[in-house]
Amino acid sequence: MHFKVRAAAKEDCKEISRMIMELAVYENMPDQVKTSHEDLERDGFSPNPFYECLVAEVPDEHKTKDASSSLCVGGQDTLGSSTRQVKRLKCCPNDGYTVVGYALYFYTYSTWKGRSVYMEDLYVMPDFRGKGIGTGLMAKVAQVGVEKQCVRLQFSVLEWNKPSLDFYIAKGAEDLTAKEGWHFLRFHGQSLDTLAKEAPKD
Amino acid sequence: MDRFKLRKAEPKDVPDILRLIKELAKYEDMEDQVILTEKDLLEDGFGDHPFYHCIVAEVPSEKQSNNSPVVIGFAMYYFTYDPWIGKLLYLEDFFVMEEYRGFGIGSEILKLLSHTAVKTRCSSMHFIVAEGNQASIEFYKRRGAADLSLEEGWRLFKIDKSSLLKMSSGPKE
Numbered sequence: 001m002h003f004k005v006r007a008a009a010k011e012d013c014k015e016i017s018r019m020i021m022e023l024a025v026y027e028n029m030p031d032q033v034k035t036s037h038e039d040l041e042r043d044g045f046s047p048n049p050f051y052e053c054l055v056a057e058v059p060d061e062h063k064t065k066d067a068s069s070s071l072c073v074g075g076q077d078t079l080g081s082s083t084r085q086v087k088r089l090k091c092c093p094n095d096g097y098t099v100v101g102y103a104l105y106f107y108t109y110s111t112w113k114g115r116s117v118y119m120e121d122l123y124v125m126p127d128f129r130g131k132g133i134g135t136g137l138m139a140k141v142a143q144v145g146v147e148k149q150c151v152r153l154q155f156s157v158l159e160w161n162k163p164s165l166d167f168y169i170a171k172g173a174e175d176l177t178a179k180e181g182w183h184f185l186r187f188h189g190q191s192l193d194t195l196a197k198e199a200p201k202d
Numbered sequence: 203m204d205r206f207k208l209r210k211a212e213p214k215d216v217p218d219i220l221r222l223i224k225e226l227a228k229y230e231d232m233e234d235q236v237i238l239t240e241k242d243l244l245e246d247g248f249g250d251h252p253f254y255h256c257i258v259a260e261v262p263s264e265k266q267s268n269n270s271p272v273v274i275g276f277a278m279y280y281f282t283y284d285p286w287i288g289k290l291l292y293l294e295d296f297f298v299m300e301e302y303r304g305f306g307i308g309s310e311i312l313k314l315l316s317h318t319a320v321k322t323r324c325s326s327m328h329f330i331v332a333e334g335n336q337a338s339i340e341f342y343k344r345r346g347a348a349d350l351s352l353e354e355g356w357r358l359f360k361i362d363k364s365s366l367l368k369m370s371s372g373p374k375e
Binding site for chain 1: 282317350351363366
């Protein structure tokens with residue numbers, strides 16, 4: 001199947017937002033998505049963007065025949081009891097999608113090695129998997145990273161997500177949590193606010 | 203230790219920042235992995251497109267004997283993005299020299315970082331810690347940090363430059 005990988009434009013944010021939700025459903029965490037496509041537009045397409053994004057699109061003859069995203073409501077709930085918590089997206093054009101995957105990434109910094117690129121999300125719609133689109137998206141992120149003199153690409157995967165784990169390991173990825181014992185920690189919500197209130201005054 | 207000051211790092215702090223980066227790497231038994239130079243730090247932190255921001259902790263020089271450093275701690279951070287909740291503050295490195303620990307300097311740095319996160323509309327502050335570093339894990343957990351690797355099963359992966367080059371020059375679509 002012929003596909004194209006290109007830099008996302010502001011107009012793609014509705015499609016990206018749809019796919020972000022699809023990925024969250026796949027990861028069993030749909031109620032954790034709080035961003036809207038307007039947030040994505042503001043945060044990715046201002047003079048100081050907080051992320052960059054690539055989209056994969058297929059020509060019109062391959063696009064989905066109908067609203068096949070599990071999130072498209074068309075007036076009725078499609079996810080049963082969990083739908084109330086899921087943002088209901090009325091973004092599906094009647095003639096199907098051309099954007100079928102995305103990779104969202106940003107630049108980070110290692111005090112040991114310098115510039116790095118972190119791939120936050122990589123997603124291809126289920127009907128379009130197994131055709132090299134995920135590989136194509138990731139290869140483009142790698143290419144962008146190399147052009148920007150990044151020394152490595154990092155990302156995180158849920159430990160139960162075997163298809164993704166196999167996909168990445170086949171490409172030379174190393175599991176640093178297993179190999180070096182790194183754990184992700186965070187201060188979120190109340191714990192962040194509590195700490196912030198005790199900060200020294202300016 | 204009654205007087206210390208936290209401030210934004212300036213270009214002149216780069217030699218001290220690199221010194222502290224190497225001390226932190228030594229603490230983590232990975233000193234030989236630091237390949238960054240002062241020139242890299244200067245260009246990457248204080249150029250047109252900064253890749254990081256840095257806070258330093260300093261003690262007044264009149265209180266130090268000759269040759270003792272004035273900058274005795276640092277925290278390096280940058281902004282990342284979570285498509286579910288938006289902007290995040292990512293804490294990359296956080297270190298206070300051994301002889302200055304136990305005086306609350308680390309706590310104050312963490313509070314200032316949290317304040318910066320909230321002020322810049324970040325929903326969360328993220329970082330990684332090696333599971334063998336129990337002292338640091340306890341420090342963070344006492345202050346309300348959650349371990350997402352344990353709670354949600356996230357594992358960190360990397361792909362090094364040689365594999366990146368191979369991937370980026372692979373077959374086109």
